[in-house]
Amino acid sequence: MVKRKPELLAPVGNVESFYAALNAGADAVYLGLQEFNARGRASNFTKPLLQLAVQKAHEKKVKVYITLNILIKNKEIDQLLDVLSFLSAVKVDGVIIQDWGVYYLARKYFSGLSIHASTQMGNHNSVGVNFGASNGIVRTVLARELTMPEMELISKQSNAELEVFVHGALCYSFSGMCLYSSYSGGQGANRGICKQSCRRIYQDGIEQHALFSLKDNQQIQNLQKLIELGVHSIKIEGRMKSADYVFQVCQAYRLAIDNPLNLTKAAQMLEMDMGREKTSYFLGGNVSDGITDDPTIGVLIGQISEVGKKTITFQSSVQLEEGYRIRIRKANDDQQLYVKMENFTRKGAVYMVPADICQQVSKGDDVILVRVKTQPFSSRLGNANFLPELKKSAVKKQEIRKNLQIEANKSQKPMLLVRIGSPEWLPKLRFDDYDAVILSYKRSDWEKFDVNLAIHQQNRQKIRIELPKFISENQLNFYKNLADKLFQAGFNHFFISHLSQKMLLPSGAKVSCNENVYVLNDAAARLMHEEKIGEFVYPLENDLDNLLSMTNKQGIVPLYYYPELFYSRMPVRVGQESNLFADETNKKFRIAAKDGITIVYPTIPVALFHYRNQLEKNGFNRFLIDYSGEMISANVVKRILKKFIGAESINPSSNFNFKLGLK
Numbered sequence: 001m002v003k004r005k006p007e008l009l010a011p012v013g014n015v016e017s018f019y020a021a022l023n024a025g026a027d028a029v030y031l032g033l034q035e036f037n038a039r040g041r042a043s044n045f046t047k048p049l050l051q052l053a054v055q056k057a058h059e060k061k062v063k064v065y066i067t068l069n070i071l072i073k074n075k076e077i078d079q080l081l082d083v084l085s086f087l088s089a090v091k092v093d094g095v096i097i098q099d100w101g102v103y104y105l106a107r108k109y110f111s112g113l114s115i116h117a118s119t120q121m122g123n124h125n126s127v128g129v130n131f132g133a134s135n136g137i138v139r140t141v142l143a144r145e146l147t148m149p150e151m152e153l154i155s156k157q158s159n160a161e162l163e164v165f166v167h168g169a170l171c172y173s174f175s176g177m178c179l180y181s182s183y184s185g186g187q188g189a190n191r192g193i194c195k196q197s198c199r200r201i202y203q204d205g206i207e208q209h210a211l212f213s214l215k216d217n218q219q220i221q222n223l224q225k226l227i228e229l230g231v232h233s234i235k236i237e238g239r240m241k242s243a244d245y246v247f248q249v250c251q252a253y254r255l256a257i258d259n260p261l262n263l264t265k266a267a268q269m270l271e272m273d274m275g276r277e278k279t280s281y282f283l284g285g286n287v288s289d290g291i292t293d294d295p296t297i298g299v300l301i302g303q304i305s306e307v308g309k310k311t312i313t314f315q316s317s318v319q320l321e322e323g324y325r326i327r328i329r330k331a332n333d334d335q336q337l338y339v340k341m342e343n344f345t346r347k348g349a350v351y352m353v354p355a356d357i358c359q360q361v362s363k364g365d366d367v368i369l370v371r372v373k374t375q376p377f378s379s380r381l382g383n384a385n386f387l388p389e390l391k392k393s394a395v396k397k398q399e400i401r402k403n404l405q406i407e408a409n410k411s412q413k414p415m416l417l418v419r420i421g422s423p424e425w426l427p428k429l430r431f432d433d434y435d436a437v438i439l440s441y442k443r444s445d446w447e448k449f450d451v452n453l454a455i456h457q458q459n460r461q462k463i464r465i466e467l468p469k470f471i472s473e474n475q476l477n478f479y480k481n482l483a484d485k486l487f488q489a490g491f492n493h494f495f496i497s498h499l500s501q502k503m504l505l506p507s508g509a510k511v512s513c514n515e516n517v518y519v520l521n522d523a524a525a526r527l528m529h530e531e532k533i534g535e536f537v538y539p540l541e542n543d544l545d546n547l548l549s550m551t552n553k554q555g556i557v558p559l560y561y562y563p564e565l566f567y568s569r570m571p572v573r574v575g576q577e578s579n580l581f582a583d584e585t586n587k588k589f590r591i592a593a594k595d596g597i598t599i600v601y602p603t604i605p606v607a608l609f610h611y612r613n614q615l616e617k618n619g620f621n622r623f624l625i626d627y628s629g630e631m632i633s634a635n636v637v638k639r640i641l642k643k644f645i646g647a648e649s650i651n652p653s654s655n656f657n658f659k660l661g662l663k
Contacts, residue, residue, distance in 0.1 A: 004230075005227070005257055005258070006226070006227055006231055006232055006233060006234045006257065007027040007028050007063075007232060007233040007234065008025065008026050008027045008028070008234055008236075008250065008253055008254055008257055009026065009027070009028045009029070009030060009065070009163065009233045009234065009235040009236065010024070010026035010028070010029050010030075010236050010246055010250045011029070011030060011031075011168075011236055011237060011238040011239040011241070011246060012029045012030065012031040012053075012239065012246070013031070013032075013039065013043055013044065013238075013239040013240055013241070014043035014044075014243070014379075015049065015053075015377075015378065015379050015380065015381055016242075016243035016377040016378070016379055017239075017241075017242070017243040017245075017246040017377070018031070018053055018056075018057075018381070019243070019377040019378055020243040020244070020246040020247035020250070020374075020377050021062075021246050021247075021250055022056075022057070022060055022062060023247060023375075023377070024246065024247045024248075024250035024251040024254060025250065025251065025254035026062060026250050026254075027062060027063065028062060028063035028064070028065060028093070028233070029057065029062060029063075029064055029065070030064075030065040030066070030067055030096060030235075030239075031044070031045055031050070031053070031064070031065075031066065031067065031239065032044045032045065032066065032067040032239065033045055033046075033047065033050060033066065033083060034046060035079065035083065036068050036070055036072065036076075036079075036080065036083060036192075037066075037067040037068065037069060037070060037192055038067060038069045038070050038098070038118070038120065038189075038190075038192040039067070039192060039239040039240055047086055048384035048387060049381060049384070050066075050090065050092075051090055051384070051387050051390070052381035052382045052384060052387065053381060054090050054091070054092060055382075055387075056381060056382070063093035063094070064092050064093050065092065065093055065094040065095070065096055065116060066087055066092050066094070066095050066096065067095075067096045067118075067239075068080075068083070068084075068095050068096065068097050068098075068099075068102055069096050069097055069098045069118035069120050069192075070098060070099070070120075070190060070191050070192045071098060071099050071188070071190045071191055071518055071520045071539075072099050072101055072102055072520065072521050072523075073520060073521060073546045073549075073662070074520070074521040074522055074546055074549040074550050075546070075549050076521075077101075077105075077397075077400075077401065077404075077521060077522065077523060078397050078401075080102065080105065081105065081109070081395050081397055081400065082395065084102075084105060084106055084109070084110045084113065085110065085392050085393065085395045086390070086392065087110075087113060088110045088112050088113055088392075088393070089390040089391060089392040089393075090390065091112075092113075093114060094113075094114040094115070094116045094138070094139065095113050095114070095115060095116065096116045096117075096118045096141065097115060097116070097117065097118055097121075098118045098120035098121050098176060098190065098518075099518060099520065099521070099524060100499065100517070100518065100519075100523075100524045100527050100528075101519075101520070101521040101522070101523030101524035101525075101526075101527065102523070103115060103135075103137070103527070104523045104524065104526060104527040105400070105523050107135070107136055109395070109400060114138050114139075115136060115137045115138060116137065116138065116139040116140070116141065116163070117132050117137045117139070117140045117141060118141055118175075118176075119141040119142065119143055119144065119165070119175045119176070120175045120176035120190065121140075121141075121176060122143065122174060122175070122176045122177060122469065122470075122498055122516070123140045123141070123142060123143060123498075123500070124142065124143040124145065124146060124150075124174075124470060124471075124472065124473075125150075125154060125471055125472065125473045125476055126153065126154045126157035126158050126473060126476075127471075127476060127500050127501070127503050127504065128140065128498060128500040129142075129154065129157075129158040129159070129160050129162070130157070130158060130159050130160070130500075130503070131499065131500030131502070131503055132160060132500070133158070133159040133160035134159075137160060138160060138161060139160055139161035139162070139163055139232065139233070140158075140160050140161070140162060140163065141163040141164075141165070141235065142154065142162060142163065142164055143174060143175065144165050144170060144171075144175070144217065144281065144282075145174060145281075145282050145470075145568075145569040145570075146282055146283065147282045147283065147285065148222065148225065148283050148284075148285065149474075150472055150473045150474070151164070151226070151229060151231075151283065152229060153473045153474070154473055155229040155230055155231065157473075161232035161233065162230075162231050162232055162233070163231070163232060163233035163235050164219075164226060164231050164233070164234065164235060165217060165235045165236075165237055166217070166218075166219035166220070166222075166223065166226070166234050166235060166236065166253065167216070167217055167218055167219065167220075167236045167237060167238075167249055167253065167270070167273075168216060168217055168236055168237025168238045168241075168249075168275070169214075169216055169217070169237055169238070169275070169276075170214040170215070170216065170217050170279075170281065171189075171198060171214075172198035172212040172213070172214055172566055172568050172570060172572075173198070173565075173566040173567050173568050174469070174470065174567055174568060174569070176190060177469060177516065177564070177567040178190075178194075178197075178198075178565070178566060178567070179540060179541055179563050179564065179565045180197035180198070180565040180566055180600070181193075181194045181195040181196070181197050182541040182656075182657060182662065183541075183563060183565050183602065183654075183656060184197060184583070186543075186657050186660055186661055186662055186663045187663050188541055188657075188662050188663065190518070190541070191662065191663060193663060197212075197565075198212040198213055198214070198566070199212075199213050199295040200213075200295075200583070200584070201295075201584070202581045202582065202583055203581060203582040203583070203584075203586075204574045204575050204576065204581050205574075205575045205576050207575060209293065210291070210292065210293055210294070210295045211291070211572055211574065211581060212291070212566065212568075212572060212600075213291060213292050213293075213294075213295035214279065214281075214290055214291060214292065214570065215276050215277040215278055215279040215289075215290055215291070215292045216273075216275040216276040216277070216278050216279070217237070217278075217279065217280075217281055218270060218278040218279070218280065219280060219283055219284075220252070220253070220256060220263065220266055220267050220270060221263075221267070221280060221284070222280060222283050222284065223253070223256050223257070223263075224260055224263075227257070234253060234257065236249050236250060236253065242274075242371060243374075243377045244274075244371065244372055244373060244374045245273055245274060245275075247374050247375070247377075248269060248270075248272060248273055248372070248374060249270065249273050251269065252266040252267075252269040252270045252273075253266065255269075271299070272299065272369075272372060274297060274298055274299060274369065274370055274371060274372065275297050276292055276294070276295070276296075276297055277292050277294075282569065287570060287571070290570060291570075291572065294329075296327070296329070296336070296368070297370060298327055298368035298369055298370040299318070299368065299369045299370075300366055300367070300368055300369075301314075301316040301317075301318045301320075301326075301367055301368070301369045302314040302315050302316040302318075302366075302367045303364055303365065303366055303367060304328070304361060304362070304363055304364060304365045304367060305350075305363065306363065307358055307361055307362065307363060308358060309358060310354055310355070310356075310358060311352050311353060311354055311355060311358070312328075312339070312352075312353055312355050312357075312358060312361060313350065313351065313352045313353075314350075314351055314353075314367045315349050315350050315351070316349060316351060316367065317349060318369060320341055320344075320346075320351060320369070321341070321372075321373065322341060322342060322344075322373075323340070323341065323342070323373035324340075324341040324369065324371060324372055324373060325338060325339070325340050325341065325369075325370050325371035326338070326339050326341060326353075326367055326368060326369055326370065327339075327367075327368040327370045328357065328360075328361050328365050328366070328367060328368070329365060329366040329367075329368055330360075330361065330362070330365050331362075331364065331365065331366075335360070337357045337360055337361060338370070339353060339355045339357065341353060342354065401522070403526075404522040404523055404525075404526045404551070404552070405522065405526075405551045405552065406525065406526060406529050406551075406552045406554065408553075408554075408619075409554065412554060412621070412622075413435075413621075414616075414621040414622065415435040415436065415556070415621070415622040415623070416433075416434050416435055416623055416624075416625070416644070417434060417435060417436040417437070417438060417464075417556060417622070417623070417624045417625070418433075418434045418436075418437050418438070418624070418625045418626070418627065419437075419438040419440050419466070419624065419625070419626040419627060419628050420437065420438070420439060420440065420627050420628060421440050421441070421442075421594075421627065421628030421629070421630075422441065422442075422445065422632065423441065423445055423449075424632050425627060425632060425637075426455055427634075428632065428633070428634040428636075428637045429637060431458075431459045431462055433641055434462065435462065436462050436463075436464050436493075437459065437462055437463055437464065438464040438466050438495055438514075439463060439464065439465055439466060440466040440468075440495075440628045441466075442594050442595045443475075443478070443595050446482055449486075451485070451486065451489035451490075451491070452489075456491075457490070460489075460490045460491050463491055463493070464493045464494065464495050464512065465482075465483070465486055465491055465493070465494045465495070466494070466495040466496075466497070466514060467479055467483075467494065467495070467496050467497055467498075467501050467504070468497060468595065468597075469497040469498070469516050469567060469597075470567075470569065470597060471501070471504075476504065479501075479504050480504045483504055483505050483506060483509065484506050487505075487506045487508075487509055492508070492509055492510055493509070493510040493512070493534075494509055494510065494511055494512070495512045495513065495514045496511060496512070496513055496514070496517070497513075497514055497516040497517065498516065498517065499513065499517050499531065502531070510534050511532065511533055511534060512533060512534050512535035512536060512537075513528060513533050513535075513536040513537065514536075514537050515537040515538065515539050515540050515558060517536065518539050519536050519537075519538060519539070519555055520538075520539055520542060520546065521550070522550055522551055522552050525550065525552035525554075525555065526552065529552075535554075535555070535556055535622070536555050536556065537555065537556045537558060537624060538555045538556065538557055538558065540558055540561060540563045540606070540656065541563075541656065541657050541662050542657065542658070542662065543657045543658055543659070543660070543661045543662045544611065544614075544658050544659060545661060546662065547615075547620070548618055553618070553619040553620050554622070555620075555622065556622040556623065556624050557608075557615060557620050557622065557623050557624065558606075558608075558623075558624040558626060559607070559608045559609055559611075559612065559623045559624065559625060559644065560605055560606070560607050560608070560609065560624075560625045560626060560640055560644070560650075561605065561606055561624070561625075561626035561628075561629065562601045562602060562605050562606070562626070562628075562629025562630060563601070563602065563606060563629075563656065564599050564600070564601065564629065565589070565600045565601065565602065566598065566599065566600035567597060567598075567599055568597065568598045568599075569596065569597060569598070570598060571593075571598055572591065572598055574591060578590075579591040579592070580603070587602070588602075588603040589601065589602055589603060590602075590603055592629075599629075601629045602654065604652045604653055604654055605629075605630070605650065605653050605654070606653065606654050606655065606656045606658075607643070607649065607650035607653035607654075608655065608658055609643050609644050609646075609647055609648055609649065609650065610647060610648060610649040611658065612644070612647040613647050623644070625640060625641075625644060
């Protein structure tokens with residue numbers, strides 16, 4: 001049986017890259033408006049420009065998907081409704097989303113929109129894909145961290161279109177699960193303004209390394225296998241990159257998709273994509289060399305052999321042309337020094353290039369090619385004055401906002417929950433001090449869990465079982481069987497880390513969501529209510545202003561925790577036995593491992609007890625103390641509980657975004 005060709009999906013950050021994608025043979029493009037997308041620093045499209053782009057693309061039978069793949073703050077709901085109404089009227093071919101609140105509003109009020117689940121939604125198994133499919137999500141962009149055997153199993157079990165990233169930059173953390181940028185200044189990766197914390201240099205003892213900087217993803221060698229598996233869409237990353245990059249990479253994958261005999265030629269073309277070193281990552285089966293010491297982009301083409309007053313000289317086997325751009329990399333300095341190749345002289349393989357940075361460079365410095373010029377692409381799409389008037393349906397914002405409100409439960413009792421990450425915490429706790437105890441154990445702890453142990457049986461009504469954020473396809477049965485076993489033994493209340501994990505629980509189980517199921521707005525809270533979610537935890541990166549703006553106040557506010565800044569399947573090593581490293585401001589962080597997942601924590605907790613009285617006055621009366629990232633100690637339990645009761649601040653600690661705000 002001949003498999004159909006997959007869709008080739010290209011990134012578009014501006015008009016030039018839009019034309020580059022069309023000229024290179026893309027079947028579809030994805031792009032963002034100037035609001036609500038995960039590449040806030042790209043040029044992006046105004047509404048008239050988008051209307052022109054959709055018109056132009058549809059003439060060429062090319063589909064246009066819009067990225068609405070960020071988290072929405074509560075005060076942004078009205079603006080979001082305007083955007084959804086516009087996109088519905090423009091008849092875009094799909095919207096790519098992360099926020100369950102966006103899903104709820106799009107599904108309920110704009111049924112004509114085709115919904116795609118962004119990779120930010122954290123779908124990494126068939127249960128996630130099929131839960132989305134059963135709720136009207138037509139396509140799922142899978143997590144980048146999947147192995148080929150996992151991809152094979154998922155493709156066999158899935159009931160929705162699958163989209164896979166095959167080329168471009170990689171995040172160290174699972175997409176949607178990174179809090180590092182947010183923690184280091186409120187610029188949330190989940191809000192589209194990531195500071196690229198994984199690309200930074202960190203202090204590892206006396207050494208300095210780019211500890212978390214991954215090479216670029218390249219799956220050209222695995223492309224035919226993905227096609228055989230029936231993957232619907234082959235996706236290229238790069239909305240922040242140039243039109244030349246889009247053209248070069250898109251053209252290469254077009255060649256390989258159309259004819260497997262073009263594979264070698266396509267691979268050669270990709271050598272000049274001006275990205276980082278390449279890895280086939282988990283799909284390729286080997287991640288041992290996935291980290292790069294040089295987080296910058298470009299292709300090394302030579303070293304400076306001579307520095308004159310106004311020219312630099314170097315030798316290169318790469319044929320360079322007018323308009324190319326190079327970067328000089330100094331041996332002991334990460335300063336970015338760029339030179340445009342203009343009015344240069346060439347003798348054989350030796351280039352003499354006029355440059356105004358001669359005082360800053362030295363003989364032996366690396367020459368990196370960072371930009372080639374393929375062909376000119378227009379920056380104009382047409383005259384917006386002649387666009388047809390859109391037929392938009394009326395959006396009754398006030399009525400919609402009213403419908404999002406959940407009737408307050410007058411009898412809702414105050415609650416204090418505690419989360420522990422190991423059975424060793426149990427003897428340190430007094431169950432009488434808490435209304436619920438969440439067990440967030442690793443797999444080996446669950447394998448040894450004795451349902452008949454006295455402390456478990458005596459407190460089973462208070463115990464909550466938490467499922468992990470990442471459950472690979474071959475672990476699904478383990479967690480499903482575990483849930484069945486615990487439910488039969490009287491442990492009937494579960495906390496899930498992904499909304500789809502409801503499907504792993506036995507009928508009749510009580511279900512709550514932890515903070516990984518983002519409830520940052522009233523629309524998401526309304527969905528939780530309709531999905532029969534008993535309790536949910538507000539996001540760790542939330543801020544006070546957003547929390548107080550919500551009309552739905554039945555959630556649990558985390559008041560003490562160590563946030564998981566990176567949550568990654570990728571191993572990383574530091575030279576320190578303590579597993580500590582430091583950033584450029586000498587803030588210290590700790591690396592831990594759990595069930596094959598690398599987790600990075602700050603060394604001081606987030607503590608918000610001093611906001612407790614204000615929160616209670618504003619209707620919030622459910623709180624969480626989380627010890628899962630804490631070193632085990634009975635003294636900690638007594639001290640922290642005392643601080644909670646007294647609504648006192650803790651020193652040293654952080655407020656995270658609570659006061660300064662999530663941007």
